[in-house]
Amino acid sequence: MNNAAMKATRPTLAINHVAKYFDLKGSSVEALRDINLTINKGEFVCLIGASGCGKSTLLRIIAGFEKASSGTVEMYGTPITGPGPERGMVFQDFALFPWLTVRQNIAFGPRQRGLAKDKIDEISGRYTEMVGLAKFADYYPSQLSGGMKQRVAIARVLANDADILLMDEPFGALDALTREKMQQELLEIWQRTKATVVFVTHSVEEAVVLAGRVVVMTASPGRVEDDSRIDLARPRDFSAMDFNQVRRDITERITSHLTTGKTVAKAA
């Protein structure tokens, strides 16, 4: 089977029986237990759960920054062994290179691939434009607002032709108004580029605004509690009845686990 055919038939991401243990002061802590997920091309998946449920750890394993203690993560059927340009991470704290301008940050990936200079300029120009920062192309990150920084981070990953966007609470550090605006922009970019997005958040509302599929995780150890589609039409309306219904459903699924935990504790 050639490469293109393999891409077409294999799932974009296949997570099989992934477990993760951390060493904490000599004792082993189970962060993830038997995670199984299959994510297909073009999906927008939100991983949601209370803090400590391992959602960020799972994302970091997909990114290749951490190794699973057991199990495998495969992209188009090939096991992931480390970070790579086909999986672009967008961090909550942006992680821009402060010594590079907006344009140079976006050009970082293409430069690593050793493209010709005019090709690099063309790509970085296009993506600077795409995230609406053409006027700020020669600014340094320290001169930008939080929302602008996150736009640079997204453009930097897109400019590198990432198939999968891995987003770790990317809008968590932004104010509410900027966050809403960024959510809309991200949706536009997703629809335009047809990228696959795995988005970690602890905000139910954010998940319902963005996701086509919500994966609810529960803590200690981190497990997948629920995996469901959201079929609300886009663009989604915060104030609509069905939006609120979905939000309530998901909130219940997250908190039901917490309350069952309590009853178990009482019984014991």
Next chain:
Amino acid sequence: MNELTRNAPPDPISLASHKDASAKIARRRRLRDRISGIALGAGFPILLVILWDLAVRYTGTRLIPSPREVAVMMYDFSFGGIYDDAFSGTILTHVQKSMERVYGGFLLAAALGIPIGLMIGRIKLLRQMLDPTISLLRPIPVTAWLPLSMIFFGLGPNAAIFLVFLGAFFPIMLNTVFGVRSVDPRLFEAASMLGCSGSAMFRQIVLPASLPAIFNGLRLGHGFAWILIVVGEMTGVPTGLGSVIMDGRNLSRTDLAIVGMIVIGVLGFATDWLIVMLNNRLLAWSPQHHE
């Protein structure tokens, strides 16, 4: 302001001229700020010289020359024609010799200290191997190396260069190590996911990210270099500002010693200014490290 004018769109012409005027005011304020800064910075040493002059007059001491006598000596040292002795008009020779040694030792320290610091900061094995040795060598005062350096390099300029090198090397290297160790690990993750690895990581991430700390080290090291030149030139070299100061002491010509001190101060000041300018140019991206 009444309701009408508040809601009316601003007249574009008056807006433009208003913008112009406020830019002019801002420029004038910046200029005034700058002039008062320079006046304050220059005024204080002038005040010190006046106090010095008054103190010499009031006590009537013969041990310390007055500012006037030092100025005369400075003139003679620079241009000759007053005392016509071994020091008249020799300033350029001494300055040139001292600068060769200071910058020779300093550049050698930077050329070795920065790459070694980068590697120690990044490579664990190297750190484990070298850390104890460095911690052992570092507290030894550079002046304590004087006897050994004279054995290694003999009586002459090389011993001075060696001392300057030792004095500048440790601050440069240790600040570089510190800079590398405090690079945000996220930046390495971000770079590796964008396809950067191996030696490219060194050049593209480690070096620029630790540049602010490296510049701190360079400024410190440069200061030590000038301190050590006086010690270095006590090792029996006939020329150099350190040897001029030693001669002044041996000949009880305090005015000569003070002249040597002033020249060193001015040269050190000028080079530090150059380093700060370079710092501002290379670290324009970092508001904290911009002076």
